[in-house]
Amino acid sequence: MAVAERIPGLAGKIAGKQIDTDTGALSWAMQRFTALLVGIFIVVHLWLLHFTAQATSGEPVTLISVRERMASPWYFILDVLLLASLLYHSLNGLRSVLIDWGVGSRSGKVLSGTLLVIGILLLVYGIWALIPFTLGQY
């Protein structure tokens, strides 16, 4: 049927068999894509926080100095992008390791779903954690 050809997995379901046609190609590609993003963002993050002249001068890091730095919204955007891509890359990597160890061999969807939920929760937590650094009041 033309419809079954266009929707992945549908032909298997119609025939009454549970065929998983997901090759994991998207996750494979996303792992590489997020790897590139993280590679760049991490270097920028480490540089801005630890290797600028101000950071290596020995001046103490205080909540006020961090808020002054975060006055520019680009820092917040960088941190959120870094966190999102890093969470995807880490948790997908963990997923690979767990699959190699046999976890989720019967219920791959439970494994992926759990990691997805953890990822979303950690992303929300991370963005929430940035908020005290963005307030203008001292």
Place this chain on the structure above:
Amino acid sequence: MKTYAAANPAKYRVGMWAFVLHRLTGVVLTLYLLAHMIVISTAAVSGTLSFDNVMETLHEPWVIALELLLIAAVVYHLMNGVRLLLFDIGIGIRRQKGIFWVLMLVGLAAMAWTTAALWPLIAR
């Protein structure tokens, strides 16, 4: 290098260790990410004084030295990751060992630079 081949079964050579270390650093960095988010957010949530105190502790020489270990893990994972990305586009699979060592040299240079940059904070 016949003795090398005799002493090291093919499946236990550089390629395997590169893979093992890549996974190990990946898991360690994931755990670090979690710890990092928790430390920074709990330090900030109780206001200025607690955050400044935590920051002071985290800038002690031994903590900065530990950070060098962390950066080493990042550098390794990144360098081997670049090697894997090269393979994914089909470049250099037959020269994988050479590419590994070249990238490790680059990583070593990065670590030397990093150590030099952070040395004033460690040696005070």
